Amino acid sequence: MKLRGKGIACFFYGMGNTGKPNPASAYVELMQDGSANIFCGVADIGQGSSTVMTQIAAQELGIPFEMVTMTSADTGVTPEAGVTSACRQTFISGNAVRLAAKDAKEQLFAEAAKILSAGTEKLAAQNGYIYVENYPERKTTVGEVVAKLYKAGKVVIGRASFNPPIVPLDDETGQGVPYGVYTYGTMVSEVEVDTETGQVNVLKITAAQDAGKAINPLNVEGQIEGGIAIGLGFCLSEEIFLEKGLIKNPNFNEYLLPTALDMPDIDPIIVECPEPIGPFGANGVGEPSNVPVAASILNAIADAVGCRVKELPCTAERLFNVLQQGGN
Amino acid sequence: MVKKTINLNVNGKQYELEVEPDIKLVDLIREKIGLTGTKIGCNNGECGACTILLEGEPVASCMMPAFKAHGKNIITVEGLGTAQNLHPLQKAFLAYGAVQCGFCTPGMLMSAKALLDKNLTPTEQDIRQSISGNLCRCTGYKKIVDAILAAAAELRGEHEVKWPVTTGEDVVGSSVTRVDGIPKVTGESKFANDYYFPNMAYAQALRSAHPHALIKNIDIEKAQALAGVLGVYTSKDIPGPNIVGIMPHIKDTPVLAGDKVRHYGDAVALVVAESAEIAEEALRMINVDYEPLPGVFSVEDAIKEDAPKVHEGGNMLLHRKMYRGDIEKGFSEAAVIVEDNFKTRMNEHAYIEPEAGVALYEGGILKVYTITQGAHYHRGEIAVNLKLPVSKVRVIQTTTGGGFGGKIDVSLQVLVALAAFKTGRPVKMAYSREESMITSTKRHPYYMHYKIGARSDGKLTAVQAEIYGDTGAYGSHGPGVLTRTAASIVGPYEVDNLKVDAYCVYTNNPVAGAMRAFGSPQASIAYEALMDELAQKLGISAVEIRRINGYKKGSVIPTGQVLTDGVGFMETFERVVEKSGFNR
Amino acid sequence: MYWENYYLPETVDEVLKHLKDSNGNTRIMAGGTDLMILVRKGMVKTQGIIDIGNIKELKYIREEGKYIKIGALTTHSQLAESALLKKKARVLALAAGCVGSPQIRNAGTIGGNIVNAHSAADTAIALTALNAQARIKGPEGEKEKPLSELYTGVGKSFVDPTKEIITEFVFETPGENESTAFMRHAKRKALALPILNLGVWLKTNSGKNILEDVRIAVGPMDYKPLRAVETENMLKGQPLTEKTLKSAQETIIKEIKPRDSFQGRAAYKTDMVKVFLARAIVEAVGDLGGRIDG
Incomplete structure (x- = not known):
């Protein structure tokens, strides 16, 4: 018999190392043609931090995305940004890059204010131009200002370091402020269970995550979907067989991560509840989409068949055995 | 030959x-x-x-x-196509976000091309079938499927893939193409194993033959004498303290095991040779005299008083307490109390790119091109262990084929640096899949006991939990993982009274460390199961119990922190409930 | 170093000559997908390789008289996509389509899969259900062997790839009132070894309500594809009813020898054999337009 069910699960997830300082830093260099180099130690491991940092710098500087180049994770060139972990890079390194860009921009505005005869607080930058707010015709370009400063013997370099606001946890009670900001999410999984075999087929997953502000919506969706794949494997198929500490299946033939055929349709939903201390309201999104996957699938299975496996992975065999015992 | x-x-x-x-x-x-x-x-x-x-x-x-x-x-x-003249598949992979780390991308593109060469009107199922032999750990495949469908449409002459993606007035909020995208779809991206230097040598590590043993002697003579071997190194050859660890207060992992091995993944010797094959042959000629020790392979055994000690200080690495409110009062106020045990197993990160790195010692600077999630962290470990000023070590992250937490810890970085430092040659080290899986960190296996109480209206009154995480032979990020679990012990549900005891325990199993979402997926299967059970027992819906307890502005988390702004939980909840048609 | 010599003959005669000349030091490679693993792990050692991939005369699927004949170098992809097999011997097309991944199916061949002697090779299960014969050419000429006799031990084949070559598989084309089915249960939908695979060939009376004859092959249960002979005998002549299926399920679990593996425990495999045997018979009978009576 094939039975269907739906399960729900939720998460909240803090950005950064728990209750510990974990700063990031960045430099921004502006060139006379109005382009910019960012230097930041953040390691892009595929999640897209270099793209996000480039977007943040371009937005803050008011120059086109294509004019910004990111150099990342080269200790001979880039300042430290901490490890790519704990969902921290968009929030922490993103803030460092934004603040470094702001530092550079303030140097520009100080000069531009003289050129445009306006207070720096009246200035804005967009698409490579610096202009007086409400008077877009009173403008100059980023490149011209950089060039002018250069002729005066000044190179425009912005720099910044950012550390999330935390309070270390008390050893005896665990009380404190573990993280500066949080992301939140909810997931519903829909499954079909073959009750004769215990085989679970995940049909659909609907997942929403609060990105604060999605710096790059396509990338946010990619993080949600990728996290779901890792969670699905964790739940249903991935198992290391240990024999007195030795991994007996150190290969992809017997350690089974999901293939394209194992993954369900995914409906990713981005929620944007601005984070006041995030760069442009953003918080991190990379890690936690895999938090509720197994839980929502297990709840869906329980909804379908009335009993649950309490031991992962929930292989067909484990579920079959629970079903045979008449549930729990 | x-x-x-x-x-x-x-x-x-x-x-x-x-x-x-x-x-x-x-x-x-x-x-x-x-x-x-x-x-x-x-x-x-x-x-x-x-x-x-x-x-x-x-x-x-x-x-x-x-x-x-x-x-x-x-x-x-x-x-397939060049940067100047991309194939529709390459454009679509970029436009649809089908590329993340990029390591599976070339193979994925080839499978997709073969499909479209035969069938320009594939169904989603056809596509999934055709790429079923191409594992991707980053994307969940959805965007890859979307991209292949879009490329097929362009090739049918229906509509072109919209690429490059243009930004609006605001760059932030635009789905611009990833900055490293083009080289990833053309095959130009250089991953660590793609670096070749003239006169390059190859290093390989000998791994432990036991899960727990004393090393009495390592005989490297024969291996050293093998033609083509440039050097064989053991712990004695490491200039510095021979110790690494991602958590500054828990440096417990030897680069090369000296007196003792604590799991099968420990490296005991390093061979540098003219070729990887010679290095491998030399490994077989090293004789290690072990004195096997009894091992511990489960948390249950490890915490027994007379258990063999994995480390001098005992097997209990951390007891994280998280106590708030009055747990007894909380349970006394509960109309229903649910309680259960849950267990999860070890998980592999399974990035498709195995660990690799190339080191060069040139002009007094030790340069290491390598996979990493933290170039600066790895730089520090190399410098300390080779006794070089930090500024004389330059770690350059290569395009990295996924990490998910598994490329945070030091893997081969200090070893390959040592090889170049000792031989003066450029040296490459690249793990096989097997070596990667045996040596790399894992997601912590958890043993969880939960007890949750709620009032008749569904409001949670108390949570008590004991969590045991098996961190294996070394600490890695273990204490951080268990602490994070404690700090989010019932997910986004508010409870005033809680008592959490989370233990991080050494065993002779493979090392567990950071893995995407750090101890949260494990806890989630427990508290979400119990939330459903509470709802059932109270006769309210699964939706209602979560709505009542879900975090809102002003909610207090287990550490006592008050959530102020940016609390988007209820919005994610209501939107998913609505869109998925979840109604129980 | 894996091997020192590599030959690419274009005819079977050339292969036989190379084999004879090399005196057991050289072995045949077909698609190479299994052999490469064995060589790399040091489980197979050879001085030379005779790559038979270019022998066009061994790549065919055709119907000749009462028989379907398949050249040993036919790839799994070709089997899976064969219109002839899909129509007349679906068990083999379906089985071939389950092997590994598209990449493996494009390279791996049916002959190589059989010589490699994995008891759970999907095509071996199908060929066993079809009662196929293998044609083998060697120094003493040509011989035919039923598939079930090609297995001499765990991973050991009757065919010695340093001396002889499988050229063809032959089986009787399923005729009127005859049908086949293939079932596979695995932990993942691609690239996974089976927990269980099962092939069935059966023949009903013209009323499609009595099972006249049946062959059942199951893996991985033994060192070779297991023919459930007692279950077959029990089923012959029985009406197609739920009761008959129940009896078959009870019979088959007595003659299989499952073992614990990473794919599943023996007890689970036993339970699954019951499920998939019933499903296979229902599907094969359904294909003929018949059904199982309650």
Whole structure:
């Protein structure tokens, strides 16, 4: 018999190392043609931090995305940004890059204010131009200002370091402020269970995550979907067989991560509840989409068949055995 | 060995090469022809990263003798399109976000091309079937499927893939194409194993033969004498303290095990040789005299008073307490109390790119090109252990094929640096899939006991939990993982009274460390199951109990922190409930 | 170093000559997908390889008289996509389509899969259900062997690839009132070894309500594809009813020998054999337009 069910699960997830300082830093260099180099130690491991940092710098500087180049994770060139972990890079390194860009921009505005005869607080930058707010015709370009400063013997370099606001946890009670900001999410999984075999087929997953502000919506969706794949494997198929500490299946033939055929349709939903201390309201999104996957699938299975496996992975065999015992 | 002539056409160009008769096709393509877009992920035909087209059919080039391609036509990712003239598939992969780390991308593109060469109107199922031999750990495949559908539409002449993506007034909030995208779809991206330097040597590590043993002696004489071996090194050859660890207060992992091994993944010796094959042969000539010790392979055994000690200080690495409110009062106020045990197993990160790195010692600077999630962290460990000023070590992250937490800890970085430091040669070290899985960190297996109470209206009154995490032979990020679990012990549900005891325990199992979402997926299966059970027992819906307890502005989390702004939980909840039609 | 010599003959006669000349030091490679793993792990050692991939005369699927004949170098992809097999011997097309991944199916061949002697090779299960014969050419000429006799031990084949070559598989084309089915249960939908695979060939009476004859092959249960002979005998002549299926399920679990593996425990495999045997018979009978009576 094939039975269907739906399960729900939720998460909240803090950005950064728990209750510990974990700063990031960045430099921004502006060139006379109005382009910019960012230097930041953040390691892009595929999640897209270099793209996000480039977007943040371009937005803050008011120059086109294509004019910004990111150099990342080269200790001979880039300042430290901490490890790519704990969902921290968009929030922490993103803030460092934004603040470094702001530092550079303030140097520009100080000069531009003289050129445009306006207070720096009246200035804005967009698409490579610096202009007086409400008077877009009173403008100059980023490149011209950089060039002018250069002729005066000044190179425009912005720099910044950012550390999330935390309070270390008390050893005896665990009380404190573990993280500066949080992301939140909810997931519903829909499954079909073959009750004769215990085989679970995940049909659909609907997942929403609060990105604060999605710096790059396509990338946010990619993080949600990728996290779901890792969670699905964790739940249903991935198992290391240990024999007195030795991994007996150190290969992809017997350690089974999901293939394209194992993954369900995914409906990713981005929620944007601005984070006041995030760069442009953003918080991190990379890690936690895999938090509720197994839980929502297990709840869906329980909804379908009335009993649950309490031991992962929930292989067909484990579920079959629970079903045979008449549930729990 | 007598070389043999092979003729083949690669990407429209004819090659005639003198090669060893046993060379594999992937090695011919990468090392003799120099096209490194084709990747090696498992060397066993199980991941698809090495997929190329042989006479138009996708095949695993890691499983194929090169001579199978004699007289035949091959297409690799480099033959698909160039940066200046991208193939519709390449454009679509960029436009639809089908590329993340990029390591599976070349093989994925080849499988997709083979499909579209035969079928320009594939269904989603056709596509999933055609890429079912290409593992991707980053994307969940959805965007890859979308991209292939879009490329098919362009190739049918229906509508072009919209690329490049243009930004609006605001760059932030635009789905601009990733900055490292183009080289990832053309095969130009250089991953660590794609670096070759003149005069490059190869390093390989000897791994422990026991899960727990004293090392009485290591005899390297024979290995050293083997022709082509440049050096064999043991713990004695490490200038510095021979210790690493991602958490500054828990440096407990030797670079090369000296007096003792604590799991099968420990390296006990390092060979540097003219070729990887010679290095491998030399490994077999090293004799290690072990005195096996009793081992502990479960948390249950490890916490017994008379358990063998994995480390001097005992097996309990951390007891994280998180106590708030009055737990007894909380349970006394509960109308219903639910309680259960849950268990999860070890998980592999399974990034498709295995660990690799190349080190060069030039002009007093030790340069290391390597996979990493933290170049600065790795730099520090190299400098300390080689006794070099930190500024004399330069770690350059190469394009990294996924990490998910597994490339945070030091893997081969100090070893390959040591090899270059000692020999003065550029040295490459690249793990096989097996070595990667045996040595790398894992997701912590958890043993969880939960007890949750709620009032008759569904409001949670108390949570008590004991969590045991098996961190294996070394601490890695273990204490951080268990602490994070404690701090989010019931997810986004508010409770005033809680008592959490989370323990991080050493065993002789593989090391567990950071893995995407740090201890949260494990806890989630427990508290979400119990939330459903509470709802059932209280006769309210699964939706209602979560709505009542879900975090809102002003909610207090287990550490006592008050959530102020930016609390988007209820919005995610209501939108998913609505869109998924969840109604129980 | 794996091997020193590599030959690419174009005819079977050339293969036989190479084999004879090399005196057991050289072995045949077909698709290479299994052999490459064995060589790399040091489980197979050889001085030379005779790559038979270019022998066109061994690549065919055709119907000749009462028989379907398949050249040993036919790839799994070709089997899976064969219109002839899909129509007349679906068990083999379906089985071939389950092997590994598209990449493996494009390279791996039916002959190589059989010589490699994995008891759970999907095509071996199908060929066993079809009661196929293998044609083998060697120094003493040509011989035919039923598939079930090609297995001499765990991973050991009757065919010695340093001396002889499988050229063809032959089986009787399923005729009127005859049908086949293939079932596979695995932990993942691609690239996974089976927990269980099962092939069935059966023949009903013209009323499609009595099972006249049946062959059942199951893996991985033994060192070779297991023919459930007692279950077959029990089923012959029985009406197609739920009761008959129940009896078959009870019979088959007595004659299989499952073992614990990473794919599943023996007890689970036993339970699954019951499920998939019933499903296979229902599907094969359904294909003929018949059904199982309650």
